[in-house]
Amino acid sequence: AQSVTQLDSQVPVFEEAPVELRCNYSSSVSVYLFWYVQYPNQGLQLLLKYLSGSTLVESINGFEAEFNKSQTSFHLRKPSVHISDTAEYFCAVSGPGTASKLTFGTGTRLQVTL
Amino acid sequence: GAGVSQTPSNKVTEKGKYVELRCDPISGHTALYWYRQSLGQGPEFLIYFQGTGAADDSGLPNDRFFAVRPEGSVSTLKIQRTERGDSAVYLCASSSTGQGGSYTFGSGTRLTVV
Numbered sequence: 001a002q003s004v005t006q007l008d009s010q011v012p013v014f015e016e017a018p019v020e021l022r023c024n025y026s027s028s029v030s031v032y033l034f035w036y037v038q039y040p041n042q043g044l045q046l047l048l049k050y051l052s053g054s055t056l057v058e059s060i061n062g063f064e065a066e067f068n069k070s071q072t073s074f075h076l077r078k079p080s081v082h083i084s085d086t087a088e089y090f091c092a093v094s095g096p097g098t099a100s101k102l103t104f105g106t107g108t109r110l111q112v113t114l
Numbered sequence: 115g116a117g118v119s120q121t122p123s124n125k126v127t128e129k130g131k132y133v134e135l136r137c138d139p140i141s142g143h144t145a146l147y148w149y150r151q152s153l154g155q156g157p158e159f160l161i162y163f164q165g166t167g168a169a170d171d172s173g174l175p176n177d178r179f180f181a182v183r184p185e186g187s188v189s190t191l192k193i194q195r196t197e198r199g200d201s202a203v204y205l206c207a208s209s210s211t212g213q214g215g216s217y218t219f220g221s222g223t224r225l226t227v228v
Contacts, residue, residue: 044219104156
C-alpha cells in the first residue's frame, strides 16, 4: 500500500517570492509521482509527473519537482510565484501494476498575496 | 467532448434516498475512474473501468455504492440509501491508456445529504 503526506495544509507567500510545497510518500514498491493543481471552482489538473528517467521534472508554468528516492520525497518548487498560482496543490502516488490508481495527499493551499 | 463532463454539478438529497451521478468522459478514452473528495481531504479512489468492465472496485466503501459503464463510454455512479457521511464531491476522470496517472478530471458533482 502507498501513502502520501503533505505536512503543510496552508502556505502563505508574497508574490514574486520562492515557494516549496512538501510531499513525502511511503511505498514498498517503485512509484510514479504526480502533482495536481485545483484552481478555485475548477477541476483537478495535472501539473507535472515523474514516471522514470530524469529525477527533475518541470511544468510549463515554471513549477518543478525533484524525485528523491532516498528521502522518499517529491517536493514542488517555484522560484517566483504569481497571484494566479493561488490554488490547492495535491501530491499523488501510484505504483506499477495498480492500473494507475492514485493515492492523494490531503493537499496544500498556496495563497499568494501582493 | 472536449473535456470530462459530470452532471449534475450539485445534488442535494434526503437521507435514505437513491442518487445517480453521471460522467461523460473524453471521447475515445477507455479508462474511467471515480474518486470521492471529502471536505479538507484529497481525492480517494472508488472504482476504475477499462472499457465496460470494472477492473478495480476496491475503493467502493460498501454495497450501497455501485457503478456501471455499459457501453464503455458514459458511466453512472449509483448510491442507495444515502447517508449524511456520503456528502462529498464525487470526481470522475478519464485517460486514454489507464497508465501513468495522467488523467483528465471533471469538475465534480457536489453531493449533499441532508
